[in-house]
Amino acid sequence: MLAFSARPLALLAFLALLIAVVNAVHPVKVQGQDFVDTVTGKRVMIIGVDYQPGGQAGYKPQNGEDALTNGTVCLRDAALLQRLGVNTIRVYNVDPTLNHDDCASIFNAVGIYMIIDVNSPLGGESLNRAEPASSYNAGYLSRIFGVVENFKGYPNTLGFFAGNEVMNDVGSSKENPPYIRAIQRDLKNYIAAHSTRTIPVGYSAADVRPILEDTWAYMQCSLTGSISDPTRSDFFGLNSYSWCGADATYQTAGYNDLVTMFANTTLPIFFSEYGCNKPEGVARVFNEVAALYGKDMTGLSGGLVYEYSQEESDYGLVVINGNGTVTLKKDYDNLQGHYNLLDLALLSSTNPSQTTVTPPKCAASLISGSGFSQNFTIPSPPDGADDLIKNGIKDPVNGKLVQVKETNVPMKAYGSNGVEIKGLAIKILPDDQSNAPSNETTSPSGTAAPSPTASKKGAAVRTGTGAWGVFVAVLAAVVVLL
Structure with missing residues (x-):
């Protein structure tokens, strides 16, 4: 021996x-109005896409399926998203009892962060907008704490959304705001008790102008006058579709109004959804990208285009064919073209604030709308919640990074012109890099017949050289x- x-x-x-x-990408923290790399101290600007293949129908926990359970599918999509130039995806519906190691590790290896929604469309897995008190219970908290347990171990988990458009009109803005802050508090207290690092928690708001400014004011203020208030949002997402068509401008889309509205923000603000698909049937040109990442909007932290795959709502950048192959839409090409024109030096040279940020103290005077909640008495945790937070949920599934050995995509992909994309593979990034636009064009040149939908055998999968090498x-x- x-x-x-x-x-x-x-x-x-x-x-x-x-x-x-x-x-592994460096974890991200919130510092003032910016996301910041915890190792380099540089600002992280979100260049992203919303990712939910199959839409809500793709969330099938009864079959052990959600958007991040199939490593081969994630390999395919990560290769296309990496070439597109994104550094962040938002994933809406995940089952905390399933294993997401392969997908999370693949996205991590290509330098893409994940923002995870803790809710889902199924009963008992989200706050009831019409009657929030009825759904705020220990069973619901156990579910969302399970999402934390599942994703806290991945360094590319950028943050968690505690809610999405829970307030979508004046009527729903009366009772719901205190409950959103309660959920944020419970999530942050659970993270503090059971995670080795702080993970930001925030809210994704509807761009409903009568309540938008009040929603932001309500979510960013502090009950104590300091950023340590756990009920306060760490970041604020905005689902904005005001820039529509090739003729829209910074002014006509109201982007100038948003910049004015959020000028004094004490937390990061970004578009959690954007990319209007009007007029219908016309490829999106994405002229808003130049404005969103231009010098007039560096106070915001970027955005996430809605959405990666073509679903019933007709917002896709790609079409996922029935046999698992993918065809790019012209929307993908247009977005990639704008990403390639971004001034990355401008974005990286925007220095995050090094000073202590003091948010406004919560008060009714912050709210301008007559119908929006002025109640800052946050509901106490429901029965059983304190025990869950202190001792943890039962039998959590804890995700962890695994080695990514396969880099070649086994199924075929086609450009928007129908020409096959040869040699599609992920590139495992070295030295803790995050992904960025690389001035490439994914759709090949030339023309071809429409891409086939019949099942075809893809290229052989080989062992990659990155981490395994x-x-x-x-x-x-x-x-x-x-």
């Missing part, structure tokens, strides 16, 4: 730790040292 000394064994343990975190190299070095 080969005997090992203590020194080589310690070296092995140290190298194993390095291998475990290789190619590093593992082999390090292991070889260890053998030499021993």
